[in-house]
Amino acid sequence: MATLPNRQEQVTLDTFLRGIWEENPVFVMLLGMCPVLAVTNSTINAIAMGLATLFVLVASGALVSLLRKLIPKQVRIATYIIIIATFVTMVDYVIQAISLDLYNALGAFIQLIVVNCVILGRAEAYASKQRVGPAVVNALGMGTGFTIALLCLGTVRELLGNGTILGIQVFSSNFEPWVVMVLPPGGFFVLGAWLLLFEWLKQRKAEPAGAAEGATVHES
Amino acid sequence: MAGAQPQAPSQPRTPGGAMLRTLGGIAMLSGLLVVLVYHWTRPIIAENKRIAIEKAIFQVVPGAVTRKNFVLGPEGLFPGDAGKAKGDQVYAAYDRDGRLKGVALEAAATGYQDVIRILYGYDPGCQCVTGIRVLKMAETPGLGDKIARDPDFLANFEALDGRVNAAGDGLEHAIVTVKHGTKSQPWQIDAISGATISSKAVGRMIDASGQRMFPLILRYRDGFERRD
Numbered sequence: 001m002a003t004l005p006n007r008q009e010q011v012t013l014d015t016f017l018r019g020i021w022e023e024n025p026v027f028v029m030l031l032g033m034c035p036v037l038a039v040t041n042s043t044i045n046a047i048a049m050g051l052a053t054l055f056v057l058v059a060s061g062a063l064v065s066l067l068r069k070l071i072p073k074q075v076r077i078a079t080y081i082i083i084i085a086t087f088v089t090m091v092d093y094v095i096q097a098i099s100l101d102l103y104n105a106l107g108a109f110i111q112l113i114v115v116n117c118v119i120l121g122r123a124e125a126y127a128s129k130q131r132v133g134p135a136v137v138n139a140l141g142m143g144t145g146f147t148i149a150l151l152c153l154g155t156v157r158e159l160l161g162n163g164t165i166l167g168i169q170v171f172s173s174n175f176e177p178w179v180v181m182v183l184p185p186g187g188f189f190v191l192g193a194w195l196l197l198f199e200w201l202k203q204r205k206a207e208p209a210g211a212a213e214g215a216t217v218h219e220s
Numbered sequence: 221m222a223g224a225q226p227q228a229p230s231q232p233r234t235p236g237g238a239m240l241r242t243l244g245g246i247a248m249l250s251g252l253l254v255v256l257v258y259h260w261t262r263p264i265i266a267e268n269k270r271i272a273i274e275k276a277i278f279q280v281v282p283g284a285v286t287r288k289n290f291v292l293g294p295e296g297l298f299p300g301d302a303g304k305a306k307g308d309q310v311y312a313a314y315d316r317d318g319r320l321k322g323v324a325l326e327a328a329a330t331g332y333q334d335v336i337r338i339l340y341g342y343d344p345g346c347q348c349v350t351g352i353r354v355l356k357m358a359e360t361p362g363l364g365d366k367i368a369r370d371p372d373f374l375a376n377f378e379a380l381d382g383r384v385n386a387a388g389d390g391l392e393h394a395i396v397t398v399k400h401g402t403k404s405q406p407w408q409i410d411a412i413s414g415a416t417i418s419s420k421a422v423g424r425m426i427d428a429s430g431q432r433m434f435p436l437i438l439r440y441r442d443g444f445e446r447r448d
Contacts, residue, residue, distance in 0.1 A: 041361060071242055072234040079246050086250035090257040097264040100272050104356065161361065179362035 009134045019141030025118040026149035027198040032118045035109050036150060037187035043166045046154025048102055050147025052095065052110060054140070056087045057119050061127040061139035068128045080123040081114070088113045118146060149194075156190050157181045273339075277311050280341035280351035281322035284313030290444065292433065297440040308433065312444040313341070320445050322350050323437050329425035332417045334358040336367070340426060342382060342434060344441050348406075349380035349395075349426060357418075364418035373412050373419065381407035382430050384438055390431045397423030 009015060025031045035053070039045045060083050064071075071079050092110050096103045103110070113119065122142055127135040158164055161181030163171040180186050278284050291298045293307020302309040311324040322343040328335050336357040341350040354368040367373060383392040393407040397420045403410040411419035437444070 067242075067246070072239050074234055075239045075243055079242060082243075082246050082250050086253050089254050093257050093261040093265070097261040097268065100265075100268045177362060179360075182361040 009130055011133045011137050015134055015137045016141040016144075019138065019143070019145040020148065021145070023142070024145040024149060024198075025142055026146060027195060029118075031121065032116045032146065034112065035116065036153065037184065037191065039106055039109050040150055040153035040157055040187060040190075041161065041182040042105075042158045043151065043154045044102065045105055046150040047147070048095065048106060049109060050143075050150040052091045052106075053113055053116060053118070053146055054143030055091055056084060056113055056116075057122060057139040057143040057146075058136055059087045060084045060119060061122055061135045062132055064123045064127040065130055065132045065135035071128070076128065077120075077124070080120060080128075084119050084123070085114045118142060152194055153187065153190050156193075157186050161186060273311070276339045276353045276355065277313050277324040277341075279353050280324050280339055281313035281343075282341075282350060283315050284321040285316055286318075287311045287313045287324075292436050292440065294436070297436075297443040310433070310437075320344070320441075323444060325429060325433055326355070327425040327429035329421040329428070331357060331359050331421040332364045332415075333360065336418065336421050336425070338422065338425065340377065340429075342430070342437060344437050344444075346379065347381075347383040347434070347438070349377050349382050349430075352377045352422065352426075359415070359418045364415045366412050366415050367418045367422055370412055372410070376403070376409045379406065380409065380426070381405070382426075382434050384435050388435050388439070391427070391434060395423055395427040395430060 019025065021028075023029060026033075026036055032053070035049050039049045060080070063083050064080060067079075088111065091113070095106070095110060122139055126138055130138070155165055158166075159170060160178045161183075163169060163175045163177050178186075181190065274287060277287050288299065288311070289301050290310050290312055291300060291302050291307040292310045295306055298307070308325065313321050313324060315321050322341045324339055324341050326337060326339055328337045330336070334357070336359065337355045338352050339355055340352040342348070343350050352374065357365065357368065359365045359367065380395065381393060382395065384390070385392045391407075393405070395407050395409065397409040397411050397416075398404075399416075400411050400413040409419065409423045
């Protein structure tokens with residue numbers, strides 16, 4: 001049987017917020033880079049991919065957690081993959097039912113959610129060791145963090161590369177779009193810029209705490 | 221070197237049956253969920269596809285309000301969808317009075333990044349192309365993807381000459397894409413500046429499809445006219 005940790009986490013606000021800031025799957029853990037770079041050339045694609053991943057994360061996390069005591073350790077990865085693939089297939093059909101244009105725009109990246117390491121990572125490292133409540137809340141946080149990251153990239157790339165946000169013209173007709181931003185190199189440029197900003201914010205947040213600690217040591 | 225090696229604590233062995241039971245149970249649950257969602261979404265997806273194809277047909281055949289599916293090939297014209305009958309799927313489009321307004325066909329060719337697929341309309345009356353709509357492409361955003369929305373480029377296809385030659389086995393003039401601003405004949409397509417490869421792909425696919433299909437459309441025109 002899969003080994004269960006002795007400590008079961010209580011559901012707190014931190015269980016949810018961790019995935020958004022401290023352990024953001026994109027800006028901190030740098031996971032799931034394939035869809036992050038590939039489908040963020042427009043805001044709507046980023047939102048759709050983010051929500052699809054969020055659903056698969058939450059649903060697979062809940063089921064893995066529910067079945068954690070029944071899944072033998074030796075076949076756990078195969079079981080998680082079946083569970084994740086099931087929910088991805090469901091999302092695939094649902095997106096086709098919602099909008100064929102959106103489905104065509106996302107291309108193969110919906111099916112590729114199956115191999116998104118954020119989801120398998122959460123199933124293995126968290127959901128398989130926690131009760132359903134914390135597993136779902138943590139997956140919600142991670143999914144929201146992933147969606148926000150995709151949205152950050154998608155909005156900037158669409159704005160600079162097309163002059164629009166969600167297809168609505170933002171700049172005047174004098175604006176010459178930076179086409180490179182909606183091309184693959186643009187994904188790397190914008191991701192790099194966001195990572196820089198994220199790191200700077202983290203350091204800025206850590207500095208006052210460090211300074212206060214230093215001051216306390218000096219006084220003593 | 222004395223002393224016995226410390227032994228790893230023995231782990232309880234998982235019986236093979238338990239592993240099989242878990243995997244089998246999960247697979248069954250997975251199958252159930254997938255089949256349920258498939259059956260729930262199937263009619264909605266089919267309806268979405270029908271709306272999308274009709275929207276495209278009515279766009280490339282102006283004035284059309286109804287359509288009928290046919291399969292057209294050297295062996296003849298057959299009503300229905302491509303399946304057993306050999307040939308290409310075509311869509312006959314009719315106006316409110318049931319008169320044939322044109323025939324919509326699919327064509328494809330390799331563009332700059334990947335295969336471009338379009339639906340285009342052909343009017344057997346004027347023997348001309350009446351419009352195109354891009355169904356699938358992965359052309360460069362801001363450059364090649366203009367083939368789907370550039371008004372000047374799309375104007376090329378409002379009455380593009382597709383007359384069949386006297387022998388009835390091809391086009392009188394091959395449809396060709398020419399450099400931007402140099403179009404001088406009604407069978408020429410004025411390329412988009414900066415998107416020549418994508419523009420040429422569109423010309424190439426309509427020419428290849430037209431050489432083969434336009435003579436057949438004219439040969440079986442009466443079959444399209446008769447509406448059941």
